[in-house]
Structure formats: structure tokens, C-alpha cells
Amino acid sequence: xxxxxxxVSKTFEMHIIDGKTVPGLADVSFTVDDGEFVAVVGESxxxxxxxxxxxxxxxxxxxxxxxFQTEGGEVDLANCSDREVLAVRGSELGYASQFLNEIPRxxxxxxxxxxxxxxxxxxxxxxxxxxxxxxxLDLPAELFDAYPATFSGGERQRVNFARAIAPQPRLLLLxxxxxxxxxxxxxxxxxxxxxxxxASTTVVGVFHNYDVVQQVADRVVVLDDAxxxxxxxxxxxxxxxxx
Amino acid sequence: MTVLDVANLTKIYGDACGECVDNTGPxxxxxxxxxxxxxxxxADVDFQLHDGEVLGIVGESxxxxxxxxxxxxxxxxxxxxxxxxHAYDGNMLxxxxxxxxxxxxxxxxMVHQHVQDGLELSFSGGGNVAEKLLAAGWRHYGDxxxxxxxxxRETEVPVSRMDDATxxxxxxxxxxxxxxxxxxxxxxxxxxxxxxxxxxxSVQARVLDMFRGLQREQDVATIVVSHDLDVIRLLxxxxxxxxxxxxxxxxxxxxxxxxxHHEYTQTLINSVI
Numbered sequence: 438x439x440x441x442x443x444x445v446s447k448t449f450e451m452h453i454i455d456g457k458t459v460p461g462l463a464d465v466s467f468t469v470d471d472g473e474f475v476a477v478v479g480e481s482x483x484x485x486x487x488x489x490x491x492x493x494x495x496x497x498x499x500x501x502x503x504x505f506q507t508e509g510g511e512v513d514l515a516n517c518s519d520r521e522v523l524a525v526r527g528s529e530l531g532y533a534s535q536f537l538n539e540i541p542r543x544x545x546x547x548x549x550x551x552x553x554x555x556x557x558x559x560x561x562x563x564x565x566x567x568x569x570x571x572x573x574l575d576l577p578a579e580l581f582d583a584y585p586a587t588f589s590g591g592e593r594q595r596v597n598f599a600r601a602i603a604p605q606p607r608l609l610l611l612x613x614x615x616x617x618x619x620x621x622x623x624x625x626x627x628x629x630x631x632x633x634x635x636a637s638t639t640v641v642g643v644f645h646n647y648d649v650v651q652q653v654a655d656r657v658v659v660l661d662d663a664x665x666x667x668x669x670x671x672x673x674x675x676x677x678x679x680x
Numbered sequence: 681m682t683v684l685d686v687a688n689l690t691k692i693y694g695d696a697c698g699e700c701v702d703n704t705g706p707x708x709x710x711x712x713x714x715x716x717x718x719x720x721x722x723a724d725v726d727f728q729l730h731d732g733e734v735l736g737i738v739g740e741s742x743x744x745x746x747x748x749x750x751x752x753x754x755x756x757x758x759x760x761x762x763x764x765x766h767a768y769d770g771n772m773l774x775x776x777x778x779x780x781x782x783x784x785x786x787x788x789x790m791v792h793q794h795v796q797d798g799l800e801l802s803f804s805g806g807g808n809v810a811e812k813l814l815a816a817g818w819r820h821y822g823d824x825x826x827x828x829x830x831x832x833r834e835t836e837v838p839v840s841r842m843d844d845a846t847x848x849x850x851x852x853x854x855x856x857x858x859x860x861x862x863x864x865x866x867x868x869x870x871x872x873x874x875x876x877x878x879x880x881x882s883v884q885a886r887v888l889d890m891f892r893g894l895q896r897e898q899d900v901a902t903i904v905v906s907h908d909l910d911v912i913r914l915l916x917x918x919x920x921x922x923x924x925x926x927x928x929x930x931x932x933x934x935x936x937x938x939x940x941h942h943e944y945t946q947t948l949i950n951s952v953i
Contacts, residue, residue: 449939450941451946452942452943452946452947453943453946453947453950490938490939494932494935495932495934495935495938495939496935496938496939497931497935497939497941519918519930519931519932519935520730520733520918522932523733523917523918523932538913540885540888540889540892540914541885542882542885542886542889543885543889555896
């Protein structure tokens, strides 16, 4: 087991509306095995993104534990120090958010290469690998040195996806990484997950598209109204019954 | 490794009455002492900074963040507090004149909000940077010239402008010269005070990206003070939020931006246009 999500809850206290509390996640528990691909599904607002953000600690869980078996030992991402989170993010934990949020006026190839050179890879070698990834994602070569701010939604999403997988993290969190891609490009992206990431990579990904879930997932975590509804093997997953 | 360990850092402007700190802060909603009228710019600030880390300090005008930056760059005397810098024995805030200059010249680089605080505008850009090298004991003309040239390249200022007066440089170039000067002696700590204020939007991104590249390459511990959340978001790993001279919230920068806890932080995040 690489990840143990243990009765995790997240509530938001909104001071702006008189301290009203909004539930994000309530008592969610499940475990993830090494090398497993877990798809998180559920309706909009069911807590899928909140779950990924709690694992990445962009949201600070209100209760519970998130035990990640890192190469250096167990780290409880819900309760460890900010510095421990930064160390794990820099080496073993990757996250592709729904939206690309990068420094302006940095060429696409450098956006993708940066996480690799920040981990010590030679700059040119990192750029070369970034170009290979962007090529595999069918991004036109003339865009490699352009600024992503001017890109279409689908182009930006490819840059964001390439950046997240580039350093080959042991645990990868994907938040609807292919939502803006056409079927052909989506197929390239999913193929790349298979080809580029080592088989030992563990992925927890939020997906809306049933075909994608069917294609990539080993197990499915179903969330409903901030609660865990069910965890099932992909063979037993029937979206009609569960939705 | 801890580069800087700050405890109880406090700055009071005026003849403090002894109760100023208790009488001010977010719970009171003001930073001016109602008893004696002194202004508590910041009080009881604690944090640690590790090598290679970028710490953001964000808050509105008057929250005390610039006073904090100036004290850490040893440009402003602290009223109270303790700051341990790894290469200095003791509290660097109470360093004597000579030790203070040595720290400023060799260990702590400062990029000022107002260019005239950081540069002599009638001097050449190269001269401004060379001055920092001279202060650190560089003597050989050729070596100094080579070092200044390489700093110009690193900070993306045209070497051909090296001998022109700094006042003829654009705002973005002046900011880059300040950065070149701040990093000239490979400091262990760099303090940036509002690094993009007064620059065109088109220039801001270049300056930030250039600095971020240098910072990561050299692994230098950095404190970035800004009222601009985008600057903090793009540079800082962790962030302190200040209000009325106090730190009201601390956390990972993305956590502060997406899951702000304190009422004021929520207002701040929701105020971005």
C-alpha cells in the first residue's frame, strides 16, 4: 500500500458569509496499492477535486490522516509540516490541476522542463525531454517556444499534463487532465501515461468520461455529496447503477 | 539547513509606552497605540527560513511588511527581537557597525522598492554593481569588470550599457541592476521588497522569471515582500499574511491562495480583480 486515506474530512469556514461552514469531504477512507490506477468519479460538487487537493495539501484537511509511503518513510500529508510537503512535492508527488497556472511569458517548453531541472536535470536535457512529451501529445512544434497564455484550452491542457508527468513522480494526481482534448489527442495522452510513466507509478485521477475510466483505471472511487459512496474494481463498475 | 531564524521581531515608531503591543493588532483593528500614539509597524514576528526556500510576506499597505524587510536587510533598527543568521554568531539585529556592514556586503542582498534607495542613479550601472564587489574586498580591476559583465548577463541587462549612467536605464533594467547588485557576492539571503512595483506589466513577468531562475540555480534563501498576490503566488513556497503589524496566517502559498483560513486572508484573496 502506498497511500492510506483515513477518515479525511474537510470543511470550509466562510468568514465572508458570517462564518458559514461548507462541507468539502466527510469521513472519506480508502487505500491505494503501489502501481495502482484509481479513478475518482462523482457528480460536480461531490468532492473529487477537494480530495486531490487534500492529498496535495493545497487544502488543509480538517480531520483525518493521509499516509503516503515515500522512499524516505511514511509522511502524513494531512498533518506534517509545510516543509515536509514541499520536499515530497519536489521529489515524489505530482499534480496536474484542471487549469494551467504558470508564470507569464515563459515558453511552453520551459514550463514543462522546469520541474525536471529543479530536480537537478541538465537544462538542455530537460528541454529535449519536454519537446518529446509535447510532440507525443500532438502539440504543434511551432508552439513549443510560444507563451501558453495565448494557447487554446486544449493546448494549455497538454502543456499542463506534460509538466505534471515529466518528472515521473511516484504518486501522480490528475484532475480531469483530458477534459478539453478531442478524442484523438485524449488517446495520445492516455497512451503517454502508459508508455512514459514507469509501471510502478501510482495514479489517482478525477475523470468525467466513462470510456476513459474504463480504459485506464484498476479501481473506481465513487464520491457523492462529499462522502465516499463506494470503492469498486473496474470490472464491477457500472456507472448506470452507481450514478 | 536553517539560514535564518527570526523570533519576536518588533518595530515600534515613537516613544513606546510599554503597552503598545498589547494595545494594537488585528484584534484591536489598529496598529497605533491609543495610549501613547506610537505606531507598531510589526510585532512578535516569528519564522524560519531554510536554504533554497522562498518565503512570501503579503499584506496591505501599512501592514508592516516593508519594515520587516528593512530590518532583515539591516537597514532599519529593530525595537526588539532576535534574528539568527547561520553564518553570524549571535543576534544579527544587534550587530555592531562593522559586523553589520560585513553582513550587508557579503551575506544579505536587498532589492529595494524605491530604486533610489538601492542605486546611485548618476553612477553607471556597472559602477553600482562594482561598488558592492569593492565593499566585499574585490580589488583587481579586470576581475571586477569580468564579474560585473557576468552579472549583467545573468540578470539579462545588455553588457553594452554597462558604462551608461543608471538614470538612463529603463525601470525594468534598474530593477535588474538592483538584483545583480544584491546577488553579486553570492549572499545566503536575499530580500526583495515589492520587486515589481512601478514596472510595466510586460516587464514584471520577465523580472520575476529571471529572478526565479537565478534563485533556484543558486539555491539562495529569499524573502519576497509584496502586496501583489500574483508575485507571491509565482515566487513563494510558503507565505506569511500580515495585518496591523502581526502575522495572522502562515502556510504553503497554494494553500493560502485556495484554502485561506483567516477572515482577513479570505477577504484579501477574494479582492483580486
